[in-house]
Amino acid sequence: MTTHDVELIDIVKDFESGGKLVRAVDHVSVQIADGEFFALLGPSGCGKTTTLRLIAGFEQPTAGQVLIRGMAMEGIPAYHRPVNTVFQDYALFPHLTVEQNIMFGLQMEGVNKKEARKRAAESLDMVRLPDVGARKPHQLSGGQQQRVALARALVKKPAVLLLDEPLGALDLKLRVNMQYELKALQRDVGITFIYVTHDQEEAITMADRIAVMNEGKMLQIGSPREIYEHPGTHFVADFIGETNFIAGALLEQDADGFGRVRLADNSIIKAQLSPTLNSARGAVTVAIRPERIGISSILDPPAPSGPDIDPSEFTVLDALLVDSQYIGTDTRYTARIGDASELVVRVQNTSEQDISAIAVGQPVKISWQPSSATVLDH
Amino acid sequence: MSVSSHLLINEGAMGRNRAVRRLGQLGLWLNPVFAYFFLWAPILILVLFSFNESRSVASFTGFTLKWYNNILNNVMGAERAFSTEIMLNAFRNSLFVGTIATIIATVLGTMIALAMARGKFPGKKLIDGLLFLPVVIPEITQAISLAIFFKVAFDWIATISGERIFPGFHTIIMAHVTFNISFVAIVVRARLADMDPQLEEAANDLGANPWQTFWRVTFPLILPGVISGALLAFTLSLDDFVITFFTSGVGTSTLPVFVYGLLKLTVTPEVNAISTIMMVLSTLLIGISLVLQGRSASRV
Numbered sequence: 001m002t003t004h005d006v007e008l009i010d011i012v013k014d015f016e017s018g019g020k021l022v023r024a025v026d027h028v029s030v031q032i033a034d035g036e037f038f039a040l041l042g043p044s045g046c047g048k049t050t051t052l053r054l055i056a057g058f059e060q061p062t063a064g065q066v067l068i069r070g071m072a073m074e075g076i077p078a079y080h081r082p083v084n085t086v087f088q089d090y091a092l093f094p095h096l097t098v099e100q101n102i103m104f105g106l107q108m109e110g111v112n113k114k115e116a117r118k119r120a121a122e123s124l125d126m127v128r129l130p131d132v133g134a135r136k137p138h139q140l141s142g143g144q145q146q147r148v149a150l151a152r153a154l155v156k157k158p159a160v161l162l163l164d165e166p167l168g169a170l171d172l173k174l175r176v177n178m179q180y181e182l183k184a185l186q187r188d189v190g191i192t193f194i195y196v197t198h199d200q201e202e203a204i205t206m207a208d209r210i211a212v213m214n215e216g217k218m219l220q221i222g223s224p225r226e227i228y229e230h231p232g233t234h235f236v237a238d239f240i241g242e243t244n245f246i247a248g249a250l251l252e253q254d255a256d257g258f259g260r261v262r263l264a265d266n267s268i269i270k271a272q273l274s275p276t277l278n279s280a281r282g283a284v285t286v287a288i289r290p291e292r293i294g295i296s297s298i299l300d301p302p303a304p305s306g307p308d309i310d311p312s313e314f315t316v317l318d319a320l321l322v323d324s325q326y327i328g329t330d331t332r333y334t335a336r337i338g339d340a341s342e343l344v345v346r347v348q349n350t351s352e353q354d355i356s357a358i359a360v361g362q363p364v365k366i367s368w369q370p371s372s373a374t375v376l377d378h
Numbered sequence: 379m380s381v382s383s384h385l386l387i388n389e390g391a392m393g394r395n396r397a398v399r400r401l402g403q404l405g406l407w408l409n410p411v412f413a414y415f416f417l418w419a420p421i422l423i424l425v426l427f428s429f430n431e432s433r434s435v436a437s438f439t440g441f442t443l444k445w446y447n448n449i450l451n452n453v454m455g456a457e458r459a460f461s462t463e464i465m466l467n468a469f470r471n472s473l474f475v476g477t478i479a480t481i482i483a484t485v486l487g488t489m490i491a492l493a494m495a496r497g498k499f500p501g502k503k504l505i506d507g508l509l510f511l512p513v514v515i516p517e518i519t520q521a522i523s524l525a526i527f528f529k530v531a532f533d534w535i536a537t538i539s540g541e542r543i544f545p546g547f548h549t550i551i552m553a554h555v556t557f558n559i560s561f562v563a564i565v566v567r568a569r570l571a572d573m574d575p576q577l578e579e580a581a582n583d584l585g586a587n588p589w590q591t592f593w594r595v596t597f598p599l600i601l602p603g604v605i606s607g608a609l610l611a612f613t614l615s616l617d618d619f620v621i622t623f624f625t626s627g628v629g630t631s632t633l634p635v636f637v638y639g640l641l642k643l644t645v646t647p648e649v650n651a652i653s654t655i656m657m658v659l660s661t662l663l664i665g666i667s668l669v670l671q672g673r674s675a676s677r678v
Binding site: 056057058077078079080083084085087089091092093094095104105108109152153156 | 574576577579580581582583584585586587590594595598599
């Protein structure tokens with residue numbers, strides 16, 4: 001895509017707190033494409049909401065530029081920006097009816113009452129709440145209020161919709177339903193969504209791209225698949241999903257983006273280098289997802305097969321099975337490798353496997369493809 | 379009574395205990411009766427004697443509405459008795475002072491409350507604390523300080539411009555405004571504290587400038603607090619004696635000041651009647667004020 005709806009250029013935001021300067025956003029730069037569903041993901045206090053508020057215009061950056069549709073937003077107040085926000089607690093006006101809430105933004109634009117009423121009704125239809133226009137917000141359930149907040153923002157047809165943990169206050173089942181609905185809605189209206197969340201599953205399910213934030217920095221920006229499969233840093237690997245970390249020493253880097261790492265037990269494995277890797281040599285961490293590891297009894301060594309797999313490159317380590325847990329869809333094994341660190345292995349229960357015959361305390365072989373393991377800075 | 383106490387306490391001690399407990403229960407029951415009696419008896423007597431047929435407060439001779447009727451007739455313009463005419467004049471003064479002081483104090487008090495709740499400026503905590511001062515300092519102190527302030531200010535104006543300003547409605551109104559601002563500000567602030575500040579951001583986000591945001595969102599939401607504060611201010615103004623006494627001039631007596639003057643001579647039944655009316659009015663206004671304060675800001 002060639003057009004950028006939102007562009008942040010080297011944004012810094014400092015807050016004063018108790019006489020001290022606290023850096024909430026630390027040199028953030030990102031380009032968000034037209035029609036993209038972009039998630040800002042991170043733990044609470046990571047600066048994601050502040051970033052959103054800088055785009056909305058509720059906060060002014062200490063340094064850097066916010067561009068919306070190529071226009072510099074410096075000095076432009078929130079009420080003149082072509083963005084609308086869905087607030088975490090919805091922030092519906094309690095003294096107005098649902099219809100008046102939705103008409104509010106249109107009337108501020110000078111749309112006449114008849115037209116505003118028509119568009120409010122269309123907007124309520126869009127979020128599938130056609131009959132609640134005359135009610136007051138407190139008469140609606142949390143999920144309904146959430147839809148009204150969405151309708152109120154979308155009726156303005158903004159260039160960008162900002163969503164601040166909009167599903168945070170809903171219960172789990174409703175939240176999962178709303179995830180799909182939001183995604184479908186975004187596809188229909190074609191508006192750029194910038195979505196703040198601390199829930200990695202939410203981000204992975206809905207977003208086209210995710211920016212993982214921590215301590216004010218954007219650590220990694222990429223598609224859910226990239227972020228999950230190739231985390232750039234220890235934090236990202238740890239924050240998104242479950243990950244095993246193995247300490248090692250990087251011996252050499254290959255030209256094809258792989259490197260050789262020596263583990264504590266002197267075994268040498270091949271693993272993919274993270275694109276943001278700083279260390280050329282020395283102490284590193286190898287990250288690998290539990291479901292990418294295979295496990296087998298020593299009597300029955302793994303037989304890797306497939307078009308891209310070179311059996312000689314396949315990583316196989318000796319380990320000791322220390323725990324085995326049946327969790328329905330999967331079985332979760334814990335295996336201790338040479339340096340005494342324990343790796344979690346998840347195997348899908350596709351059938352009543354004979355692997356379950358391996359007793360805890362038995363030696364096993366664990367194995368993975370080199371491309372499943374990522375070398376990160378220590 | 380539990381089983382263990384049966385076993386441990388002998389019959390005589392148990393009987394004594396029961397008597398003491400019964401006495402205690404009687405005392406507890408009588409406590410509010412006495413408390414409410416002392417609280418309400420003087421007021422009840424006032425209300426009762428406002429319906430007394432006899433002019434004297436020595437004895438109740440029979441039920442009548444004629445004192446209320448007298449007041450009413452004077453309002454209607456019939457049968458003027460000199461003393462009641464002055465009293466009604468004082469009542470009109472009270473309403474006039476109360477209305478003007480309430481309007482000014484409500485506007486200023488609301489503005490202060492908004493500044494305190496939303497503004498960021500150095501010394502905010504100190505100013506916030508100072509706001510409560512008129513509520514806690516003795517009324518007589520405030521009255522004397524206002525009297526001295528007006529004297530000094532008017533002397534100063536006289537030396538500069540040669541014009542001497544005398545106390546009158548303007549001084550009473552200014553004095554009432556000073557103490558009422560605090561009450562209004564405190565009530566409105568409580569309302570603002572209850573309001574979600576994100577609502578103002580939401581209005582901003584939807585394209586409302588600060589002016590539109592205030593009138594379309596903030597003001598409707600704090601309006602119950604503003605009305606409540608205004609009613610409180612009006613009641614306080616209507617009832618005030620000490621500050622008014624020290625800041626009023628000739629011919630500007632409000633009703634409480636007038637009643638005080640009458641007490642030096644005699645209490646006429648019309649005073650009882652008008653006091654009863656004032657009490658009912660005040661109670662009503664404070665009642666409405668409390669109801670408005672109690673309503674949640676999230677469910678308007």
